[in-house]
Amino acid sequence: MSTQGHATSTRVDEIADGIFRISTPVPPSIVPGGFTFNQYVIRDDEPLLFHTGPRMLFGAVRDAVERILPLSTLRYISFSHVEADECGSLNQLLAAAPRAVPLCGQVAAMVSIGDLADRPPVALADQASVALGRHAVQWIDAPHLPHGWECGFLFETATRTLLCGDLFTQFGESHPPITEDDILEPSEAGRLAMDYYSHSPDTGRLLDRLADTAPATLACMHGPAWRGDGATLLRSLAARLASAPPRH
Numbered sequence: 537m538s539t540q541g542h543a544t545s546t547r548v549d550e551i552a553d554g555i556f557r558i559s560t561p562v563p564p565s566i567v568p569g570g571f572t573f574n575q576y577v578i579r580d581d582e583p584l585l586f587h588t589g590p591r592m593l594f595g596a597v598r599d600a601v602e603r604i605l606p607l608s609t610l611r612y613i614s615f616s617h618v619e620a621d622e623c624g625s626l627n628q629l630l631a632a633a634p635r636a637v638p639l640c641g642q643v644a645a646m647v648s649i650g651d652l653a654d655r656p657p658v659a660l661a662d663q664a665s666v667a668l669g670r671h672a673v674q675w676i677d678a679p680h681l682p683h684g685w686e687c688g689f690l691f692e693t694a695t696r697t698l699l700c701g702d703l704f705t706q707f708g709e710s711h712p713p714i715t716e717d718d719i720l721e722p723s724e725a726g727r728l729a730m731d732y733y734s735h736s737p738d739t740g741r742l743l744d745r746l747a748d749t750a751p752a753t754l755a756c757m758h759g760p761a762w763r764g765d766g767a768t769l770l771r772s773l774a775a776r777l778a779s780a781p782p783r784h
């Protein structure tokens with residue numbers, strides 16, 4: 537995969553108070569159907585970046601963060617699970633941001649990040665919170681949802697924004713930064729073509745726990761962010777996953 541030449545189209549949009557979506561499109565020649573890689577910055581006393589992007593997007597993500605705040609002031613670099621687009625350029629960012637530390641769940645720290653990262657991570661237990669200033673984030677363990685034993689999500693409590701990673705992934709390279717339109721059907725269409733879910737027995741229970749946070753904004757990693765009744769949408773996804781077995 538090469539995304540060189542496309543990074544210039546990286547855009548930055550504020551999708552909730554003090555929360556910025558960085559999005560880089562890639563064309564169908566690189567990912568079938570076209571795709572977007574999104575990262576989110578929470579601008580506060582202790583700034584947080586959620587997802588790093590793959591290593592080949594490091595320059596684009598670095599420059600986009602600099603449009604929001606000085607990269608050197610980053611305090612936390614967090615991510616849902618260990619994959620290239622979630623945390624591939626973690627060490628490049630740690631080198632560029634001397635105050636920053638990785639922030640992840642305990643399983644990610646134990647299995648991967650304690651070894652892979654150039655600085656030790658802060659490992660959060662399920663439901664543990666970190667104050668950033670006027671924002672705060674809570675880590676929610678979500679093993680294997682949609683994939684990865686170490687998977688989890690951050691919920692930002694001041695804006696009720698769920699940084700929901702790969703949930704509701706939508707293909708396509710052109711999206712608005714945030715939408716109130718339905719994202720369940722387009723994301724389900726993508727999932728049925730390329731099923732990235734582990735379909736663990738806990739999937740429904742974990743989605744129910746995420747719904748209990750009653751998010752008002754879903755900060756999706758691939759596709760537009762979404763604004764609306766997040767609890768209902770998450771429970772609708774749980775129903776679809778329970779009723780529609782994966783196509784292999």
Ligand SMILES: [Fe+2]
Pocket residue numbers: 617619683702
């Ligand atoms: Fe993933």
Ligand SMILES: [Fe+2]
Pocket residue numbers: 621622701702757758
């Ligand atoms: Fe992803």
